[in-house]
Amino acid sequence: MKLHLTSLRGDHHQLGLQQGKAARKSIHKLLESLTEFKVYKYLKPNWLPSPVFLYLAKHRASNQLEKDIPKYYPRQAERLRGLAEGSEIDLSTLLFLQSFELLIGAPRYKVEACTAIGFSAQKTMNSEVILVKNFDYLNDLEPYQVAYKAAPDGCYRTLGFTISPLPCMLEGMNEHGLSVTYNLAYTTDKPSCYVPLSMVIQEMLETCRDTDEAVKYLREAKRGGHDAILTIVDPSGDFRSVEITSNHIATRKMEKDYLINANHFQTSEMKRYEIPHNAVSLIDGTRVHESSEERMKRVQVLLKDKNKVDESDIIAILRDHGPEDEPSANTICRHDEIASTLRSMIYHPEKRTIKALHGRACINEYLEIQLQS
Numbered sequence: 001m002k003l004h005l006t007s008l009r010g011d012h013h014q015l016g017l018q019q020g021k022a023a024r025k026s027i028h029k030l031l032e033s034l035t036e037f038k039v040y041k042y043l044k045p046n047w048l049p050s051p052v053f054l055y056l057a058k059h060r061a062s063n064q065l066e067k068d069i070p071k072y073y074p075r076q077a078e079r080l081r082g083l084a085e086g087s088e089i090d091l092s093t094l095l096f097l098q099s100f101e102l103l104i105g106a107p108r109y110k111v112e113a114c115t116a117i118g119f120s121a122q123k124t125m126n127s128e129v130i131l132v133k134n135f136d137y138l139n140d141l142e143p144y145q146v147a148y149k150a151a152p153d154g155c156y157r158t159l160g161f162t163i164s165p166l167p168c169m170l171e172g173m174n175e176h177g178l179s180v181t182y183n184l185a186y187t188t189d190k191p192s193c194y195v196p197l198s199m200v201i202q203e204m205l206e207t208c209r210d211t212d213e214a215v216k217y218l219r220e221a222k223r224g225g226h227d228a229i230l231t232i233v234d235p236s237g238d239f240r241s242v243e244i245t246s247n248h249i250a251t252r253k254m255e256k257d258y259l260i261n262a263n264h265f266q267t268s269e270m271k272r273y274e275i276p277h278n279a280v281s282l283i284d285g286t287r288v289h290e291s292s293e294e295r296m297k298r299v300q301v302l303l304k305d306k307n308k309v310d311e312s313d314i315i316a317i318l319r320d321h322g323p324e325d326e327p328s329a330n331t332i333c334r335h336d337e338i339a340s341t342l343r344s345m346i347y348h349p350e351k352r353t354i355k356a357l358h359g360r361a362c363i364n365e366y367l368e369i370q371l372q373s
Contacts, residue, residue: 003358003367008150015150016079016167020086023146026164027087030097030144037140038338058092061099064194066091072222075155075206076199079167087165097165098196113137113339114183115295115332116231116261117317118239123257125310129237131347133171133181134318134361135161136334142342145358149371155206159354159371161343168202173371176209177235177349182228183261186288187273189245191224197244201230211238218242219249227273229261235350243270260299263292294330298322311346318344319362333361 006022008015020027034040035050044053070077080098084091113136121127144164151157160172173179180201200223208214211234218230223246230242239254243265250269265274279288302317303309321327327335334341344361347354355366 005147011153012075012078013082016082017086020083023164024087058096061096062092065095068193073199083167116181118259120257133345134341135343137342158205168198174205179347179349181231185227186275187227187245189273191246193224195224210234262296291330
């Protein structure tokens with residue numbers, strides 16, 4: 001699948017308007033196909049007709065998101081309104097699509113996903129700080145992956161990746177080289193407000209210069225999106241893993257020359273809010289944390305005997321299918337009936353570049369994108 005990059009410029013409403021026009025066909029196609037998505041069929045009760053379910057879902061999303069987004073993130077609310085205008089989609093429908101970020105990670109659906117690895121300058125052959133990520137998500141959303149380079153008025157420029165109906169990035173970098181990835185996590189915490197975490201990440205990248213500023217911002221930010229594990233780094237090599245729910249947050253620093261994140265918490269402070277590790281998925285009966293634990297163990301094995309890594313080593317890890325070379329839901333390059341690797345990224349914060357591909361890491365080639373150009 002070819003990676004398409006769209007450049008945006010102006011105030012936040014103009015960014016959304018440009019984004020909506022560029023993604024209009026994609027968003028309309030997604031809406032037309034929505035009732036065929038596997039996750040939609042899991043979310044909708046069998047006894048409830050689709051039109052009724054969609055009406056109730058839109059009403060619920062509007063009630064949850066319509067007040068909190070403008071209240072806490074007015075710039076991103078303007079971008080959302082611009083996206084609705086540009087894509088010719090009514091705002092309530094677009095809010096419903098934002099709410100999927102809050103819903104589809106629920107443990108009963110097992111959309112457990114993503115592997116992120118940070119490498120210190122001491123760990124890489126060319127003494128460069130590198131952050132990498134395989135974005136694993138719903139297979140149905142593979143055609144709707146998009147990349148944006150944005151120059152918002154009065155804020156830092158950003159380069160990032162998201163899904164066409166979302167106005168804000170799920171992960172990316174800003175002009176200072178501050179970079180972030182976003183892995184889903186599963187907890188028992190209940191939101192105190194309803195704002196997709198992608199909007200929190202977007203605002204962070206538009207306003208923070210380095211890791212310290214980013215962590216301080218996240219501690220104080222109103223957030224009500226999905227629970228997550230964020231991996232954050234700046235060009236100085238200050239890596240921080242941020243384990244986050246709507247009401248709680250904890251951080252950990254790089255202990256070795258590398259840092260690994262999958263989908264389970266590693267700090268003692270946050271483990272108390274996590275769902276039990278013996279919890280099972282209602283889809284296939286497997287443990288919800290099984291894939292997360294297996295992918296993390298595999299990265300540790302692949303890095304165990306390597307004093308330093310070069311880019312070929314890093315790409316081999318992102319394309320790895322386990323010791324038996326058999327792709328599955330438990331491999332770093334994930335292949336699964338519900339959720340697979342849809343995007344792979346290699347961040348170079350010092351150079352302000354990202355090498356990225358859309359689709360499976362094992363079958364596609366990386367394209368370098370420069371933020372500064």
